[in-house]
Amino acid sequence: MGLEQQADKWEQDFKNCHYILLLEDDEGVRALGKQILEGGGYRVIAASHIPEALNAILEQEELGQTPSSVVTDLNFKPFIPPDKPLDGLKFKKIFSRLHPDVEVLLATSSTDADPRVKEYRGSGESVIGKPFDLDEFCNWVARSEERFRRRREVPLG
Numbered sequence: 001m002g003l004e005q006q007a008d009k010w011e012q013d014f015k016n017c018h019y020i021l022l023l024e025d026d027e028g029v030r031a032l033g034k035q036i037l038e039g040g041g042y043r044v045i046a047a048s049h050i051p052e053a054l055n056a057i058l059e060q061e062e063l064g065q066t067p068s069s070v071v072t073d074l075n076f077k078p079f080i081p082p083d084k085p086l087d088g089l090k091f092k093k094i095f096s097r098l099h100p101d102v103e104v105l106l107a108t109s110s111t112d113a114d115p116r117v118k119e120y121r122g123s124g125e126s127v128i129g130k131p132f133d134l135d136e137f138c139n140w141v142a143r144s145e146e147r148f149r150r151r152r153e154v155p156l157g
Helices: 001-017 025-041 052-061 090-098 116-124 133-154
Strands: 018-023 044-045 066-073 103-108 128-129
Touching: 018 025, 018 052, 018 133, 025 044, 025 133, 044 052, 052 066, 052 090, 066 090, 066 133, 090 103, 103 133, 128 133
Parallel strands: 018 044, 018 066, 066 103, 103 128
Antiparallel strands: none
């Protein structure tokens, strides 16, 4: 097998064991995001709330599969007790402790006046507004996937 064929096989193996996690409670936005990402050739697992996302991550890890990028909403409808709210920022902090090499994009319809958006931007993390600027969204995903791939790259031959 030549070097180019090895690279193609590695790329296919990589796509088979990694996925993009899309966490969005708005069904229309979730469906559109999934369609865009799958149209770009990415494997996508979509969840409507944080407990569903955590279950999906655990199920995939049992299969030896890990997320390569995460796109999460900032605000979620309450699925847990109101005195212990989880939002996209808290999810990111929990997730990043488990997967520090996976980039997380925070998607929000909130403005920069929202203190959580300021905190997220101030920490150097990625934030995108909703509705998505399609080019900005696709470019972020492509860059994130490429950086993840490079971090996981195994030298060939």
